[in-house]
Amino acid sequence: xxxxxxxxxxxxxxxxxxxxxxxxxxxxxxxxxxxxxxxxxxxxxxxxxxxxxxxxxxxxxxxxxxxxxxxxxxxxxxxxxxxxxxxxxxxxxxxxxxxxxxxxxxxxxxxxxxxxxxxxxxxxxxxxxxxxxxxxxxxxxxxxxxxxxxxxxxxxxxxxxxxxxxxxxxxxxxxxxxxxxxxxxxxxxxxxxxxxxxxxxxxxxxxxxxxxxxxxxxxxxxxxxxxxxxxxxxxxxxxxxxxxxxxxxxxxxxxxxxxxxxxxxxxxxxxxxxxxxxxxxxxxxxxxxxxxxxxxxxxxxxxxxxxxxxxxxxxxxxxxxxxxxxxxxxxxxxxxxxxxxxxxxxxxxxxxxxxxxxxxxxxxxxxxxxxxxxxxxx
Ligand code: GDP
Ligand code: MG
Numbered sequence: 548x549x550x551x552x553x554x555x556x557x558x559x560x561x562x563x564x565x566x567x568x569x570x571x572x573x574x575x576x577x578x579x580x581x582x583x584x585x586x587x588x589x590x591x592x593x594x595x596x597x598x599x600x601x602x603x604x605x606x607x608x609x610x611x612x613x614x615x616x617x618x619x620x621x622x623x624x625x626x627x628x629x630x631x632x633x634x635x636x637x638x639x640x641x642x643x644x645x646x647x648x649x650x651x652x653x654x655x656x657x658x659x660x661x662x663x664x665x666x667x668x669x670x671x672x673x674x675x676x677x678x679x680x681x682x683x684x685x686x687x688x689x690x691x692x693x694x695x696x697x698x699x700x701x702x703x704x705x706x707x708x709x710x711x712x713x714x715x716x717x718x719x720x721x722x723x724x725x726x727x728x729x730x731x732x733x734x735x736x737x738x739x740x741x742x743x744x745x746x747x748x749x750x751x752x753x754x755x756x757x758x759x760x761x762x763x764x765x766x767x768x769x770x771x772x773x774x775x776x777x778x779x780x781x782x783x784x785x786x787x788x789x790x791x792x793x794x795x796x797x798x799x800x801x802x803x804x805x806x807x808x809x810x811x812x813x814x815x816x817x818x819x820x821x822x823x824x825x826x827x828x829x830x831x832x833x834x835x836x837x838x839x840x841x842x843x844x845x846x847x848x849x850x851x852x853x854x855x856x857x858x859x860x861x862x863x864x865x866x867x868x869x870x871x872x873x874x875x876x877x878x879x880x881x882x883x884x885x886x887x888x889x890x891x892x893x894x895x896x897x898x899x900x901x902x903x904x905x906x907x908x909x910x911x912x913x914x915x916x917x918x919x920x921x922x923x924x925x
Contacts, residue, residue: 626893626901627911630872634661639914642687651686652676662912663847664875668697687913694909698881703903705862705889707737708833713745713791713799715824715831719817719858720838721850722805725866725892727756729838730800731763732892732900737798738767745796747772747787749780749820750804760802767897780804780816781823788827801832808846808853821858835861836889839880841871848876851884860884866892869899874912877903 627635641654652673659669672693681689708714716733718726730746737744746764750756751774764771772790774783784801791799803820806813824831837860839847854860868874868891880886888903909915 626869626899628868628870628872630870631868631874631911632914634658634872635912635914637914638662638690638912639687642690642913643684647676647681647683647686655690659875661872662875663841663873665879668875668878691909691913691915694878694912695905697878698905699885703887703889703905705834705887705902707740707742707798709742709797712828712830713788713796714833715788715799715801715828716834716836717801717803717820717824717832718836718838719803719854720805721807721840721843724805724838724840724843725864726805726838727759727763727802728895729836729864729866729890729892729900730802731760731767732897733890734763734769734798734800735767735897736900737800738769742797743795744798744800745770745772745787745791745794747784747791747799747801749774749783749787749801751776751778751780751783752804756802756804781819784820785823785826788824788831792827808850814853814857817854817858833861835859837863839863839865839876840867841865841873841876841891842867843873848879848883851880851886855884860886862887862889864888864890864892864900869893874908877908881905 635658637654637658641651641658655676656669656673659672660666664672672690675693676686676689679689716730718730720726727750734744734746746760746769748757748760748771750760754776757773760771761773772783772787774780774786780803787801788799801820801824803817806817808814821832821835835858837851837854839850851860851863863880863886865874865877865880865888874891877888877891880888890900891903891908893899893901
């Protein structure tokens with residue numbers, strides 16, 4: 548039985564001229580969106596700095612790279628939800644208090660705890676602040692520097708690798724953390740890079756999970772390899788991987804069922820998945836990505852510890868930062884576990900995946916919204 552589900556006929560017959568037109572149209576629409584997003588941000592932040600030029604200059608030449616950079620930054624702040632903004636504006640208020648009083652420090656402590664920075668980092672920060680002589684008005688700079696120092700120079704950049712065998716990217720995490728959605732977002736990026744991309748739906752226990760991936764397959768126009776209901780996920784992965792090698796797939800993304808990190812049999816199943824992948828390619832899986840839901844906070848560290856000691860983690864993606872105030876734990880993830888943070892998820896659409904960048908993240912966390920940095924678009 549052929550189980551690579553061809554979602555769209557043209558993948559079999561080759562691309563058609565009208566598809567190329569559609570592709571071009573897609574680009575045009577995206578460009579317009581970029582301008583609209585930037586205009587919206589400009590309005591949102593009610594700032595009169597040079598972003599105004601972008602809207603006025605629509606027809607003039609803004610280098611597309613610059614525009615892309617700006618769109619990325621604008622999108623990042625634009626997508627943050629009210630919860631995040633509330634916490635970060637509390638941090639900002641406390642930092643820009645005219646005098647560094649106990650009250651200001653208390654506000655700062657509360658806001659950082661809300662942001663999930665964690666008790667020990669928050670205490671370290673406050674101790675650091677109390678032992679320093681800080682000029683009034685300079686608290687913000689000191690806090691920013693402290694946070695920046697916490698991040699190790701991990702390489703947070705995610706790269707698709709072109710190899711003779713598929714690059715295998717395994718997604719895992721607890722239920723509902725955003726594995727399937729994030730996998731689809733990453734698949735879309737691989738397609739944008741022109742890579743032959745396939746997905747294996749190894750969450751065989753829930754019919755809805757396979758359905759969800761098939762929907763994404765349809766949307767992204769790529770193949771999804773599925774198993775039978777309740778089939779051993781390792782068996783599905785073995786067969787899908789073998790076919791992917793034969794088909795010269797370049798990027799193979801594997802979705803797995805949600806598992807509680809403290810359930811031994813579920814963690815053993817994950818180990819078996821890794822062993823199975825290694826039967827077809829001893830060097831795989833090349834990426835083992837833990838998906839963390841930022842709205843949950845709390846047990847982030849225990850999740851990391853369990854998955855790390857079970858199969859290892861090569862990188863982390865934190866999702867739902869559009870609806871959470873809790874991004875602070877990313878600092879601990881970087882420092883304590885020395886793990887790259889590849890992306891953050893800020894929504895449910897394919898484009899809602901942001902490359903993680905330390906400075907931008909800290910700026911967001913402490914309420915330095917886009918516009919405050921007074922950057923030039925030119
Ligand atoms: P899984 O069980 O880990 O595969 O999680 P799903 O990918 O099915 O996601 C669970 C829910 O979270 C779905 O409704 C997704 O649309 C939603 N979701 C995933 N990532 C994000 C995100 O970054 N932001 C928001 N707001 N929702 C997300
Ligand atoms: Mg899923």
